């Protein structure tokens with residue numbers, strides 16, 4: 001167990017050096033007066049060569065969080081984020097909640113108003129240091145983070161950082177919060193010695209209980225029409241081949257429901273799309289793998305006697321206040337560990353003729369499903385305003401098959417299939433809008449050689465702080481293609497209203513409030529104002545060529561591009 005030493009003068013310098021030593025590549029930040037010791041430490045490190053995470057400016061906190069989210073989801077590494085005291089934390093909350101519900105580990109930090117009114121280095125020296133202080137700054141996000149703490153002195157630095165990182169990365173992963181008072185950062189620290197490597201690793205994922213595996217195996221093996229529903233298994237990329245193997249071995253159809261990660265390649269023979277549809281009504285056993293909401297009970301449900309098995313690191317989603325899906329067996333375990341064990345337990349129990357018959361049924365369903373999708377694409381290709389299905393279909397043809405797609409709402413995965421694990425990132429189940437554009441920048445940061453495409457609604461795009469996003473793209477040289485599926489409305493609000501009041505006044509009214517987004521600005525010009533390529537597309541026949549031009553800007557000219565695709569309402573989520 002080796003001890004190493006950094007030659008530093010302040011806690012801020014030791015803090016940055018330790019983050020870098022622990023593998024944190026980037027500090028996404030939106031600064032304030034609390035940053036003075038951090039800014040000073042970076043400036044000094046630039047000529048002393050002290051290691052530090054690369055500083056990445058984001059001019060809005062939600063952007064900083066969203067970029068960090070995309071970076072973490074794509075790279076599997078932990079980013080650090082720092083914002084300005086109470087007010088910066090408040091601005092970041094939506095991004096923190098997204099990360100929390102998506103189980104993305106982030107070391108989220110904020111300065112703290114100086115505690116002292118005079119006397120110490122870093123003490124209050126401007127009027128805001130009084131009003132910005134809160135009794136419990138962390139209180140506003142305590143429900144969203146796995147752990148929070150305040151750094152109180154330099155002596156505790158290593159323990160605090162290592163504890164923060166090991167808790168953030170232990171499954172189920174999630175953000176942690178650390179506040180950093182200015183006086184503490186400014187404290188002098190003549191040298192800093194620490195363990196290298198760290199003596200505080202992440203805890204291992206839970207290994208499934210053998211009795212629970214056996215109980216699940218019996219239920220699933222005796223079913224004629226078992227069904228697998230997942231949203232997130234592919235967050236752990238090692239779970240993708242495990243699911244592929246399990247589904248193939250027993251010929252069990254898989255639905256990716258409201259998926260956030262690619263859990264099963266779209267060309268897998270058991271992939272039956274993205275909608276539980278009628279399959280759930282026919283199921284006589286359901287295996288829910290890493291899926292918080294496997295179906296919507298007020299719309300559809302499995303037969304009442306259909307047994308349901310859940311697999312997940314926290315299969316009951318204990319942080320959700322209410323979640324009432326039946327769980328006849330709930331297996332606490334990482335899918336990549338649980339599925340092979342379940343497969344081994346099922347193999348002697350399953351009936352080969354039943355599996356063979358099911359394999360044929362699934363193949364026929366897949367064929368019919370794809371034929372239906374093809375027919376729909378043919379029907380909409382010339383519609384004007386452009387149909388969202390046509391946007392997804394054109395994107396499927398134009399994208400590099402190896403590209404990564406970040407979807408905030410409006411991509412229809414059945415028309416733009418992905419097959420590579422790590423090639424699809426969907427909104428957090430918390431669905432705090434304004435995530436997708438920043439997340440795409442984060443994915444590009446993690447994988448600079450990969451083509452990255454963000455597909456956004458006009459509403460989602462506006463929530464993302466577009467000027468800050470395009471600035472970050474050009475500043476940090478992160479050329480991403482933004483495709484805005486622009487239906488000039490908050491379609492989700494319209495669907496919700498018509499769903500609740502199908503015969504109501506709003507349905508009869510031409511223009512009920514809070515749905516239409518009139519007089520939208522020319523989004524393409526916002527991107528162009530930051531040096532990107534921007535184009536408005538209204539003609540469906542022009543869309544493939546517009547995508548070609550935009551991707552040329554991204555791939556060859558290495559600059560961002562935005563297509564403002566004028567669409568009809570009703571698409572998206």
Ligand SMILES: Cc1ncc(C[n+]2csc(CCOP(=O)(O)OP(=O)(O)O)c2C)c(N)n1
Nearest residue numbers: 431432433457458459460489490491492572
């Ligand atoms: C931060 C936040 N505010 C509000 C909402 C509520 N909301 C959900 S979807 C939606 C509209 C999104 O519009 P757009 O991206 O254009 O997609 P569309 O619904 O038109 O398909 C709104 C406002 C939300 N999810 N998150």
